[in-house]
Amino acid sequence: MPTSQNLIGPGGRLFAEPEPGRDEATFRVDNTSEAYYQSPYFRLHQKQVQPIPAPRRGAPPQMNLADFIGPQVASAIGTARKITFHAVGDSGAAKVNRSQGAATAIGHEAGVADAMAREVQTEAASFFFHLGDVVYYFGESQYYYDQFYEPFRAYDRPIFAIPGNHDGMVFGKASSLPQVPSLEGFLRNFCAAKPGPSADAGGLVRSAMTQPGVYFTLDAPYVSIIGLYSNVLEGPGVLSSQGGHYPVSDEQLTFLKSELERLAPDRRAGKRAVVLALHHPPLSADARHAGSTGAQNDIDHACQAAGLWPDLVLSGHAHLYQRFTRRTGPRSKETPYIVAGSGGFATTRPQAKLPPAPVTAGDHTLEVDPLVDFGYLTITTDARTLKVSFRSPSAGGVKQLDSVTVNLETERLERAGAAGGRPASARPPAAGSRRRP
Numbered sequence: 001m002p003t004s005q006n007l008i009g010p011g012g013r014l015f016a017e018p019e020p021g022r023d024e025a026t027f028r029v030d031n032t033s034e035a036y037y038q039s040p041y042f043r044l045h046q047k048q049v050q051p052i053p054a055p056r057r058g059a060p061p062q063m064n065l066a067d068f069i070g071p072q073v074a075s076a077i078g079t080a081r082k083i084t085f086h087a088v089g090d091s092g093a094a095k096v097n098r099s100q101g102a103a104t105a106i107g108h109e110a111g112v113a114d115a116m117a118r119e120v121q122t123e124a125a126s127f128f129f130h131l132g133d134v135v136y137y138f139g140e141s142q143y144y145y146d147q148f149y150e151p152f153r154a155y156d157r158p159i160f161a162i163p164g165n166h167d168g169m170v171f172g173k174a175s176s177l178p179q180v181p182s183l184e185g186f187l188r189n190f191c192a193a194k195p196g197p198s199a200d201a202g203g204l205v206r207s208a209m210t211q212p213g214v215y216f217t218l219d220a221p222y223v224s225i226i227g228l229y230s231n232v233l234e235g236p237g238v239l240s241s242q243g244g245h246y247p248v249s250d251e252q253l254t255f256l257k258s259e260l261e262r263l264a265p266d267r268r269a270g271k272r273a274v275v276l277a278l279h280h281p282p283l284s285a286d287a288r289h290a291g292s293t294g295a296q297n298d299i300d301h302a303c304q305a306a307g308l309w310p311d312l313v314l315s316g317h318a319h320l321y322q323r324f325t326r327r328t329g330p331r332s333k334e335t336p337y338i339v340a341g342s343g344g345f346a347t348t349r350p351q352a353k354l355p356p357a358p359v360t361a362g363d364h365t366l367e368v369d370p371l372v373d374f375g376y377l378t379i380t381t382d383a384r385t386l387k388v389s390f391r392s393p394s395a396g397g398v399k400q401l402d403s404v405t406v407n408l409e410t411e412r413l414e415r416a417g418a419a420g421g422r423p424a425s426a427r428p429p430a431a432g433s434r435r436r437p
């Protein structure tokens, strides 16, 4: 666990508490915002998208990880010749009801966050890329302490994030104007102009993150992650106007295409993997959230235009773990599409009549039975292979419930029995045994 030797990043950035202490048992601010689902503004506008905030003036859309972790940690990554990082979404502990008290809700998020914090030490994890829905239910600033800063107070590395629908959703007493503008809390805490203390951190040391906006690219050694904002609807995810269907800007698509073009030479030279992250999953087999076809079409058009397809697509939103393989592009590149909305908010089940995996539909295959467990992704790449593991806190520590490795040279999954390959997955127990009632 972190000590007084905690990392201090460039510009005096702070991450973890010197002495993190025990997990909370009660919320500092009880969450009452579920009531806003009944507010006049939300009821009238819940099927409408919200504006996509323009990137901060003068800020380039790319960030370099070294500017956050400093030269010493960056040099250690170079020495190891590989990088490890975390990803998961939907972490906010908020759901308290007759069957789940505050301590249980907090425990679900804390179990995930504490396990990730340990891997900063044990696996040299360099950062956490949050897949959205940081704060439930409407992204309010007053819940950032209980749902973000406190649970991740021991995570001694930078945390980047794309917003989820809950981070951008708005409510109001009247039908004409939201009480607080969309994404106000997210922009304060993740897109600050300077890395100072956040007014929402409740006295904890983690510096506000300084992303250029709600869509951006994180350039790290061996990997770049393009993060996109898929707006506020429960479904589907929306990245653009989709030819005038939604009243939002298309600038995010221009950004995506230009970033794929920028990264293509490095990717072709074997210098880095390219990962895409958006909160709403393009593919999903859960009971509540279907895949987002319009967002997938937007991504496909950008990839086609740039001549580069991602090596991995990460999403949250559906509160369980799902792993698909999609075959795209002129060489039928095999790309894992992983849904990991398992960060701590209440779990959701897969579709009731889903047959046992593998299940193929069109160009994609659901590779393993969905896992209804809280957990997180640990991702490691050296630009030759990229390995993603799904890990879940358990009484004895952490269990690895699934993993997949992509060979970035052949653009194929490494499968059991292949020369030099490892099993593509550790199959979960028989369907039903991992599913909670």
Ligand SMILES: [Fe+2]
Pocket: 132, 133, 164, 165, 166, 279, 316, 317, 318
């Ligand atoms: Fe969501």
